[in-house]
Amino acid sequence: xxxxxxxxxxxxxxxxxxxxxxxxxxxxxxxxxxxxxxxxxxxxxxxxxxxxxxxxxxxxxxxxxxxxxxxxxxxxxxxxxxxxxxxxxxxxxxxxxxxxxxxxxxxxxxxxxxx
Numbered sequence: 451x452x453x454x455x456x457x458x459x460x461x462x463x464x465x466x467x468x469x470x471x472x473x474x475x476x477x478x479x480x481x482x483x484x485x486x487x488x489x490x491x492x493x494x495x496x497x498x499x500x501x502x503x504x505x506x507x508x509x510x511x512x513x514x515x516x517x518x519x520x521x522x523x524x525x526x527x528x529x530x531x532x533x534x535x536x537x538x539x540x541x542x543x544x545x546x547x548x549x550x551x552x553x554x555x556x557x558x559x560x561x562x563x564x565x
Contacts, residue, residue, distance in 0.1 A: 453499050459510050467507055474504050 454470065462470065478500045484491055491497070 453503050454506070456506060456510070459507055464511075467511060471504055471507050474500050474507075478504070 459467065478497065481491055481497050481500065485497075
């Protein structure tokens with residue numbers, strides 16, 4: 451089976467992609483079995499390419515599922531009002547202090563720096 455490129459993977463449908471993943475996994479197990487019994491492989495880089503192709507397919511499937519979930523499912527006009535904003539953040543008047551109870555210098559998280 452030939453290695454699939456990103457453009458080719460994106461053109462395929464879901465069930466066809468699942469079939470291809472299964473085919474690649476079968477091919478990968480055959481290659482690994484050949485190595486386990488001590489036989490030489492037809493191409494040493496083939497295992498790596500098969501693993502990468504499987505990962506590419508899974509990545510593109512995940513992207514497609516996230517994009518599908520991100521799309522709004524409403525068909526008509528929205529009936530709910532947008533959420534109200536909480537407004538500007540309020541200053542509580544508390545300052546950042548170090549462990550010794552002294553205010554820490556601006557831009558540091560505490561402790562002293564000698565320089």
